[in-house]
Amino acid sequence: MRKLLLLLISRRVVIFRSALLILITGILYGCPLGDGELHGVENREVWFEPQPFGMAFIKMGSYNMGPNDQDIAWAMTAEAKTVSIPPFWMDITEITNNEYRQFVYWVRDSLVYSRLMYVDFDDSRYDNEFYKIDDYAEDETTSLYTGDGPPGLKENPDGFFDTYAESRFINWDAPIPWDVEPTVGSGDNNKEIWDAVKGVYYQGDERFYDRWELDGRMLNYVYYWIDLEQASRIQNFNSGETKYAQRRKAFNWDSLYVNYNVEDLEANGTGLSKLDLYSGTVTIKGQEFKKSKTSTDKKPQYKNGQTVNVRNRGSYVMKDIVNVYPDTLCWISDFTYSYNDPMTKMYFWHPAYDNYPVVGVNWKQATAFSVWRTNLRNHYLKTMGETFVQDFELPTESQWEYAARGGLKESMYPWGGYYTTNMHGCYITNFKPMRGNYPADGGFYPVMVAINAPNDYGLYDMAGNVAEWTSNAFDEAAYSWTDDLSPDYHYNALPKEQPEKKRKVIRGGSWKDIAYYLQCGTRTYEFQDTSKSYIGFRNVRAYLGRDMNDSGESNVY
Numbered sequence: 001m002r003k004l005l006l007l008l009i010s011r012r013v014v015i016f017r018s019a020l021l022i023l024i025t026g027i028l029y030g031c032p033l034g035d036g037e038l039h040g041v042e043n044r045e046v047w048f049e050p051q052p053f054g055m056a057f058i059k060m061g062s063y064n065m066g067p068n069d070q071d072i073a074w075a076m077t078a079e080a081k082t083v084s085i086p087p088f089w090m091d092i093t094e095i096t097n098n099e100y101r102q103f104v105y106w107v108r109d110s111l112v113y114s115r116l117m118y119v120d121f122d123d124s125r126y127d128n129e130f131y132k133i134d135d136y137a138e139d140e141t142t143s144l145y146t147g148d149g150p151p152g153l154k155e156n157p158d159g160f161f162d163t164y165a166e167s168r169f170i171n172w173d174a175p176i177p178w179d180v181e182p183t184v185g186s187g188d189n190n191k192e193i194w195d196a197v198k199g200v201y202y203q204g205d206e207r208f209y210d211r212w213e214l215d216g217r218m219l220n221y222v223y224y225w226i227d228l229e230q231a232s233r234i235q236n237f238n239s240g241e242t243k244y245a246q247r248r249k250a251f252n253w254d255s256l257y258v259n260y261n262v263e264d265l266e267a268n269g270t271g272l273s274k275l276d277l278y279s280g281t282v283t284i285k286g287q288e289f290k291k292s293k294t295s296t297d298k299k300p301q302y303k304n305g306q307t308v309n310v311r312n313r314g315s316y317v318m319k320d321i322v323n324v325y326p327d328t329l330c331w332i333s334d335f336t337y338s339y340n341d342p343m344t345k346m347y348f349w350h351p352a353y354d355n356y357p358v359v360g361v362n363w364k365q366a367t368a369f370s371v372w373r374t375n376l377r378n379h380y381l382k383t384m385g386e387t388f389v390q391d392f393e394l395p396t397e398s399q400w401e402y403a404a405r406g407g408l409k410e411s412m413y414p415w416g417g418y419y420t421t422n423m424h425g426c427y428i429t430n431f432k433p434m435r436g437n438y439p440a441d442g443g444f445y446p447v448m449v450a451i452n453a454p455n456d457y458g459l460y461d462m463a464g465n466v467a468e469w470t471s472n473a474f475d476e477a478a479y480s481w482t483d484d485l486s487p488d489y490h491y492n493a494l495p496k497e498q499p500e501k502k503r504k505v506i507r508g509g510s511w512k513d514i515a516y517y518l519q520c521g522t523r524t525y526e527f528q529d530t531s532k533s534y535i536g537f538r539n540v541r542a543y544l545g546r547d548m549n550d551s552g553e554s555n556v557y
Contacts, residue, residue, distance in 0.1 A: 045387060049544050052389075055089040056458040057548050063402055063409045065487075066479065067521040077476045078523055083484045085402045087547060090395065091538035093449040093460045094357035094468065095369070097348055100326070103369050106376075107219045107324050108200055113170045115196035216325030223371045224319050227285055229490065231316045235280040250280035250310040278310040285492040286318035305494045322368040326360035327531035334533045343445060343533070355448050357466045357536040363504045363528035366394055366469045366537040373539065390542040394471040397505045397523060398487045399540055404462040404508065404520045406455030412519050414455040414462040420515050428452065429464030430511045431518055438511070446511050446534075463518040466536040467510040474503035474525035493528060502527045510534035 051057065066080040180193050200219075201212045234249060284306050308315070326348050331340040347353050348360065361369075373392040381388060395403070408416045415428055422428055427441035429452055438444050443465075450460040472478070473491035482489055493501040503525040509517030512534050516522060526535060 047387065047544070049389070049548070051548075052089050052541060054091055054093070055539075055541065056092050057543070058085075058088050058090050058399075058403050058457055059547060060087040061085060061402065061407070063405060065398055065401055065521070067519070068410055068412045069519065069521075075522075075524075078521060079479050081479050081484065081487075083398055083402075083487050085399060085486055087543035087545075088395075088399060089541040089543060090399075090403050090457075090459060091540070092454070092458055094466055094536045094538050096355050096449055097358045098354035100358040100361065100369065101349070101354075103221075103372055104214075104219060104324055106372065107221050108214065109176060110170060111200055111218060112176055112197055113172075113174075115199060116176070116193065117170070119192045119196060214325075217323065219323060219325050220321050221324050221368050221372065222319065222321050223368060223375075224317055225286075225371065227282070227316045227318050227492075230282050230285075250278050250282075278312055278315070280310050281307050282310050282315045283307045284318070285494070286320045305496065320364070320368070322364050324365055324368060326358060326365070327362070328360055330360045330531050330533045340533075347445075357446050357449055357461070359446065359466055359533050359536050360531045361536065362531040363394075363469050363526075365531070367471075369537075370394060370539055390544060392539040392541050394469055394537060395540040396486070396488045397470040397472045397507060400468065400470050400507045401520055403457055403459055403540075404455065406457045406459065406462075408456065412521075414459075414520060415453070416456070420518065429461070429518065431464040431509055432512055432514050443511060446536075461508075463508055463520075464513075465511055466508075466534055467506045467513070467517070468508050469526075469535060469537040470505045470507055472505045473501070474505045474523070495529075499527060502529060504528045506535055 062082060062084040064080050065083045066078045071078075176197060177193060178197060180190055180197055198212070200215060202208075202215050206215075207213070232249065284304055286304065310316075328344050328348055331343040331347065332338075347356070348358070370392045377392070378388045404414045405411055406414055406416070412418050413420070413428075420427055420429070420431070420433070427433055430441050430443035430447050432438060433440040441464075446466050449465070452461065452464075454460045455462055472489050473493075475489060478489050479487075491501060504527070505523055506526050507523060509515075509519075509522070517524065526532060
């Protein structure tokens with residue numbers, strides 16, 4: 001009887017220990033055991049990517065990238081090469097003046113808001129409605145990035161940064177009082193408001209006939225990006241010691257396994273901040289990072305182009321500041337002894353040109369626009385409780401050429417023929433026919449987007465009108481050493497580097513180019529900090545999935 005009782009007690013102890021082990025395991029893994037089978041995380045969002053506004057779907061495919069005719073210019077910058085491209089979305093037209101103006105006005109408004117936020121409403125009848133206090137940064141489109149400070153600190157008009165616990169964020173719902181009058185009186189803040197609002201316009205003797213014209217020099221957009229290329233780079237460590245030599249990324253997993261302990265976990269929440277988990281170097285590819293006098297940020301001060309040791313993930317977060325206003329004087333500087341003053345005065349801002357392609361935008365401005373467009377979309381999706389989408393970007397030149405061909409793999413031009421005229425003898429696009437007879441094709445300068453027929457992918461003006469920036473750096477031999485799987489070549493040139501390293505690929509030809517530059521396989525370049533009256537751009541966005549016609553279901557799931 002005693003033996004039987006001991007046996008029952010021991011079994012209960014084993015059962016209790018097993019139950020305790022299951023309970024601890026459940027707590028550690030933070031999810032119910034279910035039936036003990038592998039089902040994946042439950043209640044995941046059912047994903048379907050709607051077609052982005054103004055974009056066409058470009059299905060995955062393979063084609064022969066490069067020239068389809070004799071290299072009559074002996075440029076020797078391209079060779080025929082079979083490449084494969086994954087699916088993506090592409091703007092059906094070039095970015096127009098009015099679309100780019102939305103970006104310019106957003107930067108203008110954020111600057112005005114940043115000044116209104118610091119108007120001292122000392123009268124009890126008034127409240128500062130232009131900002132909100134929030135301990136949580138919503139994202140790049142709502143938080144205020146106007147200075148040289150880190151994202152957590154917001155610069156005020158005096159050049160310092162707020163260091164109190166909560167930060168001020170723009171309240172976009174508050175209307176800007178554009179029609180305020182500069183009156184001064186007891187309890188009246190109109191003068192301060194007037195200074196904040198009108199400060200974005202030319203002042204004093206810079207005003208012309210008392211017009212309120214936007215001062216484009218003040219419209220600087222600050223943004224951040226992650227240098228994935230440097231983060232993924234394989235580096236050599238302890239190369240002089242054969243026994244301990246390593247080739248790996250900067251993150252050191254061995255250090256995590258050896259040094260990670262419970263004390264660090266309790267002290268730091270994650271235990272990662274005290275550990276020496278990163279090694280190697282990174283080159284700063286953005287603007288210089290400078291601290292304000294009141295900054296409490298521990299990030300070191302970096303100079304552009306400086307190679308520093310990797311501290312943590314933040315070492316790969318780069319910052320850039322770009323003036324967003326187009327160069328309207330390019331209409332004059334691009335041509336010698338040529339009268340183009342009317343285009344300089346009116347092309348970008350007048351309503352008559354709203355649906356014309358934006359020009360005078362350099363490569364860095366086009367890149368900044370793409371970042372802003374991404375943040376604009378993702379902020380909206382966040383407010384709707386939806387998942388983020390891929391970034392808007394400039395197309396790679398392999399994407400651009402694939403899309404320009406419209407599925408006609410060996411075609412010389414996007415419309416599928418070997419000639420620039422149709423069967424009636426009419427020119428198909430806007431370029432420089434014959435010997436400078438610009439009006440022969442129905443245009444003179446750039447014409448309104450999408451007035452000519454699209455290619456078979458539904459894309460307009462892939463040849464002529466304005467040439468287009470791509471994301472790729474230009475190298476004459478790039479086709480020889482880039483991969484055949486979605487080829488890509490990026491190089492973020494520093495301001496002081498040689499001009500050759502600042503070359504970016506442009507495609508498609510323009511209203512001032514001869515027919516050779518309209519060919520799908522012709523590649524040329526312009527410098528990244530140069531703006532021209534004949535170069536614009538359009539965006540692409542990687543497709544999330546295989547094909548938009550997929551049902552979303554597999555034979556198993």
